[in-house]
Amino acid sequence: MNWSRRDFLRIGATGTGAVAAATMASEPAMATTHRRPTPPKVAREVHSVCGVCFWKCGITAEIGEEDQLLHLRGNKAHPMSRGRLCPRGVGGIGIHEDSDRLLHPQIRTGERGEGVFRQATWEQAFAESGAQLQKVVAEHGPGAVAFLTHGSSEAHFGHLAKALGTPHHTHPAYDQCKGPREVGFQLTFGHPLKSPEPIDIENS
Numbered sequence: 001m002n003w004s005r006r007d008f009l010r011i012g013a014t015g016t017g018a019v020a021a022a023t024m025a026s027e028p029a030m031a032t033t034h035r036r037p038t039p040p041k042v043a044r045e046v047h048s049v050c051g052v053c054f055w056k057c058g059i060t061a062e063i064g065e066e067d068q069l070l071h072l073r074g075n076k077a078h079p080m081s082r083g084r085l086c087p088r089g090v091g092g093i094g095i096h097e098d099s100d101r102l103l104h105p106q107i108r109t110g111e112r113g114e115g116v117f118r119q120a121t122w123e124q125a126f127a128e129s130g131a132q133l134q135k136v137v138a139e140h141g142p143g144a145v146a147f148l149t150h151g152s153s154e155a156h157f158g159h160l161a162k163a164l165g166t167p168h169h170t171h172p173a174y175d176q177c178k179g180p181r182e183v184g185f186q187l188t189f190g191h192p193l194k195s196p197e198p199i200d201i202e203n204s
Contacts, residue, residue, distance in 0.1 A: 054195035057081035142166040
């Protein structure tokens with residue numbers, strides 16, 4: 001078939017017009033389909049500190065009418081962070097909403113590795129943990145127990161280690177993260193950097 005230049009332009013214009021008309025006709029439907037739902041209202045705010053790292057920046061949690069956590073932001077009244085909150089801190093809501101987050105103590109009922117547990121109360125969990133620790137200490141001595149801790153809760157385990165009489169309490173995460181930096185600063189400048197780091201973002 002022989003096409004003239006006039007035929008090609010006429011067919012092309014007709015096709016373009018049809019596509020444009022179809023797009024215009026579908027726009028209202030698309031707008032209705034993809035309309036964003038109304039965000040839940042903030043019922044109250046709770047002030048706390050972020051526990052994702054050593055800094056302990058001030059945070060403000062926005063709580064919805066159904067007592068759900070809606071958003072995390074920096075607390076402007078906090079003397080250290082002064083309203084700033086890094087992406088890790090803002091993303092802390094993901095930890096709270098994680099489907100694998102433990103909401104209750106779990107006691108293993110199957111063999112190790114089977115992943116079979118039953119829900120327990122805190123009293124039951126503490127009693128079971130205490131009984132197992134006392135059994136190990138009675139059979140092998142306190143030195144058979146070691147605590148590998150990290151974060152804000154490590155102080156509590158430090159007290160427990162002293163009460164049991166074991167000298168084995170260490171923090172491998174610190175030794176592979178912040179610890180080497182502190183040693184480097186101590187050897188290079190004569191003083192560790194520590195946390196929170198003495199930075200001056202506004203004037204840098």
